[in-house]
Amino acid sequence: MKILVVDDEPIFLELIKKYLGAMGYNDIHTVPSAIKALETIGKSQRSFDCCLLDIRMPDIDGVELCRMIRSLPGYGAVPIVMITSMTDKSYIDHAFQAGANDYVTKPIDTTELSARMGMVKALVAERANAGRLTKELEETSFGGHGSFKFEDSLPLEDAGDTVLLSSLENYLLRLGNIRLLGSAAVAFHVQNADLIYDQTDLLEFADIMCEVALAIKECLIGVNHLLAYVGSGDFCCIQPRTGYFDTSEFQIAVNDKVAQRLGALEWMNVALPALKVGNPCSNGLVSFNDPTDLIYKSIHDARKQPGKILGSRNSHLERSLNVG
Template sequence: MRILAVDDDPVFLMLLEHVLTAIGYKDLRTVESGAEAMTLLRDPRQKFDCLLLDIDMPGMTGIELCRRVRALQDYHDTPVVMITAMKSLDFVEPAFRAGANDYVHKPIDELEMRTRLRMVGDLIEERRRRASVESRFSTDHGLPVINVRFDEPVALSEAGSVIDYLALENYALTLGRLRLYGHSVLGFKVTNAESIFCSTDGIGYIDTMANVASVIDGALKSCNHLIAHAGRGEFVAMISQRTDLDVDLLQDEIDLAMDRYAHLHEALGIPLPDVTVGRILHTGFFTRTSVSSLFKEARQSVRDVAMVR
């Protein structure tokens, strides 16, 4: 794994290099500003597998740098881990909105960094495997292709509040139990997602799920929220307040918005997505519900609603 680390503190970069070397990551390049990083990233002779970005830098912040990185075709889905010494979590959500995949605190803990980079490595290997399959198919048939599994939480980027599922889990983990108590979680399900998946190719399926994400994003516009596609046509939304939205009204708004795509889907021969809204969930103040369990509960909730709808 070739890593680029960006931080305006040269002493921290030396310490980071020491930690990374100790856990087996020796191919590291460091720079001290966002401008230097962008120069490297635009150089076709350079290629990095993972970016470690300090959030609080003078001039171009790490969040702005992350946003610019995501605009580069070669780094659209490269894993980005944000690093910061700031204690406030006010900037965490903007970092994930900008495209970050994960987040760690200074001072760097060796075990935490090892765990984060192991997850990054797994993500890189999965994306390399998919790219290899897509490349072979494209070479054999001369057609663009995206290799997608139905149960895979494929990344969608068309809507402003949509982030990767892993990133949403990582964001929720940064909140801690107290802050998580102040959030609401809501599941959505495209009940005919498997029919859509079978009726089109990977590009068509991702485009359709992206349209659904945009509709959900619009329906939740009155709330500060983040959305992720969890696979199998299911979505999880985190709302940054304890809310009791009228789920029936939300369902009606989504149905109405999806109807606007009816003519397009008819022309393409792809079933129009049938989206179901689940129940709004909250964590208890004294409970120790894990983030993964909370998200699973949200997905199960919408499955239950879909069965009786």
């Protein structure tokens, strides 16, 4: 695995290189700044498989560097782990919103670092799968979906800072139930997604879900949030827990945005996505549930909201929705 480590502290770079080497990672490249990191990436003949970025650096900090790396060709799904001595939720939120997949804290604990690198390995495998899906998006002829299933999650790289489902799950796991007390999950269910899936090929379906994601994000302007496409026409958003959220008003607003973006679909004999919006879901003060259960709890709530049901399809995901 080819790893890039960026930190402005030379001693730390030597230390983490030693730790990673002891874990069997030997192709490690270290640089002291964001500028050097971008230069190294630009000159590299083969893409890096993973980037570890210190958050606090002069000039360009790690969060901004993360955002810049994500914009580079071929780096949309490369695992990025932030290095930080700051575990305040706001810093972690900004890092994940910029495209980070995980974080490790200073001073480095080798057990934690090993666990985070285990996560990176899983993401590298997922990236290979996402590469397969991207290739299918480019090659699948009209009417086909390749190996992609309706229940599968989609990497919506063209939908702003929408995150992968695995990153959203990891974000919840890393925060844990206590720090999640200030957050809520809101789900959006495209109730006729199965019909749209049947009417389109893989590329068209992905484009439509991307436009739906952008419509949702337009309605969330000014709200700190993380949004992921879960599969089966379901989106989940993690946002601050507030005292007031009008589900009905939000549902009208997001469907209006969808109509503005995708109104031409009706001329193509493709159904216009119709969304249901769930109520904000959160964990109680004392919760022993897996933090990721919050995703499926919110989806369950969105699916049971009133709306014009245009079709549904049983899937393995629905068996995961029996949460709380």
